[in-house]
Amino acid sequence: MADRYGQIIGPDYLVAGRYRLRSKLGGGGMGAVWLAHDRLLDREVAIKQIISTAGMSEFEANRLRENVIREGRVAAKLSHKHAIAVYDVTLEAGEPWLVMEYLPSRSLAKALTVAEHIPPIEIAQIGAQVADALSQAHDAGIVHRDLKPGNILIADRGPDAGVAKVSDFGIASAVGDAQLHDASVITGTPAYLPPEVARGAEPTAASDVFSLGATLYTATEGQPPFGIDTDAEVLITRAAHGQIIPPGRSGVLTDVLLHMLEPSPTRRPTMAQARDELAAVVVGPGGVGQILGHPVRTVDGIIPPWAARQSAVRRQLPPLPPMSPQRLAPAPALQRRPAPTRITDLDSLRDWFRMALANPHQHVLPLTLAGAAAAAAFVTVVTLILTVAR
Ligand SMILES: Nc1ncnc2c1ncn2[C@@H]1O[C@H](COP(=O)(O)OP(=O)(O)OP(=O)(O)O)[C@@H](O)[C@H]1O
Numbered sequence: 001m002a003d004r005y006g007q008i009i010g011p012d013y014l015v016a017g018r019y020r021l022r023s024k025l026g027g028g029g030m031g032a033v034w035l036a037h038d039r040l041l042d043r044e045v046a047i048k049q050i051i052s053t054a055g056m057s058e059f060e061a062n063r064l065r066e067n068v069i070r071e072g073r074v075a076a077k078l079s080h081k082h083a084i085a086v087y088d089v090t091l092e093a094g095e096p097w098l099v100m101e102y103l104p105s106r107s108l109a110k111a112l113t114v115a116e117h118i119p120p121i122e123i124a125q126i127g128a129q130v131a132d133a134l135s136q137a138h139d140a141g142i143v144h145r146d147l148k149p150g151n152i153l154i155a156d157r158g159p160d161a162g163v164a165k166v167s168d169f170g171i172a173s174a175v176g177d178a179q180l181h182d183a184s185v186i187t188g189t190p191a192y193l194p195p196e197v198a199r200g201a202e203p204t205a206a207s208d209v210f211s212l213g214a215t216l217y218t219a220t221e222g223q224p225p226f227g228i229d230t231d232a233e234v235l236i237t238r239a240a241h242g243q244i245i246p247p248g249r250s251g252v253l254t255d256v257l258l259h260m261l262e263p264s265p266t267r268r269p270t271m272a273q274a275r276d277e278l279a280a281v282v283v284g285p286g287g288v289g290q291i292l293g294h295p296v297r298t299v300d301g302i303i304p305p306w307a308a309r310q311s312a313v314r315r316q317l318p319p320l321p322p323m324s325p326q327r328l329a330p331a332p333a334l335q336r337r338p339a340p341t342r343i344t345d346l347d348s349l350r351d352w353f354r355m356a357l358a359n360p361h362q363h364v365l366p367l368t369l370a371g372a373a374a375a376a377a378f379v380t381v382v383t384l385i386l387t388v389a390r
C-alpha cells in the first residue's frame with residue numbers, strides 16, 4: 001500500500017512528521033491499524049488511515065477531511081475507562097489518519113476465533129462495561145453507529161488485562177456523512193444493523209443498543225442474529241424485517257438480549273438500562289460497580305483463556321459474588337421473554353415519516369401529498385361536525 005506520492009506505507013513510515021509506524025495490529029490494506037511511536041510525547045499509540053481520498057474530486061476530498069476532523073474532535077471529548085481514547089486526527093499526504101490510545105488487546109471478533117462462543121456470564125460483563133461507555137457517549141449526543149465484535153477490544157496483558165473498551169467512535173459517522181449525499185446509502189456493518197437503519201432511518205442511540213445486543217448475541221451464539229451470508233443485500237433484507245434467529249445458547253442473558261434486539265426502537269432499553277440489565281445477570285440488581293473497571297472473570301475468578309495471554313490468566317482475581325443457581329443454570333428451554341415484536345406496516349410508516357421529516361428536501365412530493373391528504377381529512381371532519389351541529 002502506497003500513499004498518493006508513491007511512498008510505501010509500512011514500518012518506519014512517518015505520519016504527519018510525528019507518528020512513526022512500527023507494526024501492523026490488524027485490518028488490511030487501507031484502514032489497517034498500526035502500532036506507532038509518538039515522537040513528540042514519546043509514547044505508543046495506535047494509528048489508522050480512516051479512508052482514502054483517492055479518486056474523489058477535490059471538493060469531496062475536502063469535505064471528507066473536514067468531516068473526519070470534526071468527528072475526531074467530538075470523539076476526542078469522550079473520556080471513559082471503557083472507551084479507546086482518541087488523541088488526534090491528522091492529515092498525511094492529504095489523507096486523514098486517526099491517532100488513538102494503544103491497548104494491547106484482542107478484539108471480540110478475534111476472541112471468537114479462539115473460542116467458538118463465550119459463556120453468557122462473561123459476555124454480560126463485557127456488555128455492561130461497553131454499555132457504560134456508550135451511555136456516557138449518548139448523554140453527550142454521540143452515536144457510535146458501527147458496533148460489532150471487531151470494535152470491542154479486551155486488554156490481553158498489562159495492568160488492564162481482561163478489561164473491555166469500545167473503539168472506532170465517530171469513524172462511521174465521518175465516513176458516512178462524507179459519502180452520503182444520498183440518504184439511501186446505509187452505513188454500518190450489515191450483520192449488526194438494526195431494522196430501522198436497514199430500512200433507511202438515521203442511526204440513533206437506540207440503534208446502538210440493537211447493534212450492541214447483536215454483538216453480544218454473536219459472542220454467545222457463535223453467529224450473528226440474522227445468520228451468516230456473504231451477500232450483504234440478503235443480510236440487509238433480513239435486518240429490515242427484524243426477524244432474528246431465536247437464541248439457543250445465551251442462557252441467563254437471553255432476556256436482556258431479546259430486550260436489546262427488539263425490532264421497534266421505542267421498545268428497547270436505553271443504553272444505561274441495558275448496562276444495568278447486563279450487570280444484574282452477573283451480580284444481581286444494583287451491582288454494576290462490581291463490574292465496571294474490573295477484568296472480565298469466569299465464575300472461578302480468573303480472566304478467561306479467550307481474553308488473555310497465559311501470564312494474565314494465572315492472575316487470581318477477587319471472585320465474582322456467589323452465583324445463584326438461577327444464574328448458573330444452563331440455557332432455559334423456554335425463553336421467559338416473549339419473542340420480539342414483528343415489524344408492522346405501522347412501524348414502517350412511522351419510520352418513513354421520521355426519515356422523510358429529517359430529510360424533507362428528498363421527499364417533497366410524498367410529504368406534500370400526505371400533507372394535502374391530512375388537510376382534506378381535517379376539512380371533511382370539521383364540515384361533518386358543523387353539519388351535524390346545525
Ligand atoms: N486502539 C487499538 N489498540 C490496539 N489494537 C487495536 C486498536 N484499534 C484496533 N486494533 C486492532 O486492529 C484490528 C483492526 O481494527 P479495525 O478497526 O481496522 O478493524 P475492524 O474494527 O475489525 O473493522 P473496521 O475496519 O470495519 O472498523 C482490531 O481488530 C484490533 O485487533
Ligand SMILES: [Mg+2]
Binds near residue numbers: 150151167168
Ligand atoms: Mg474497528
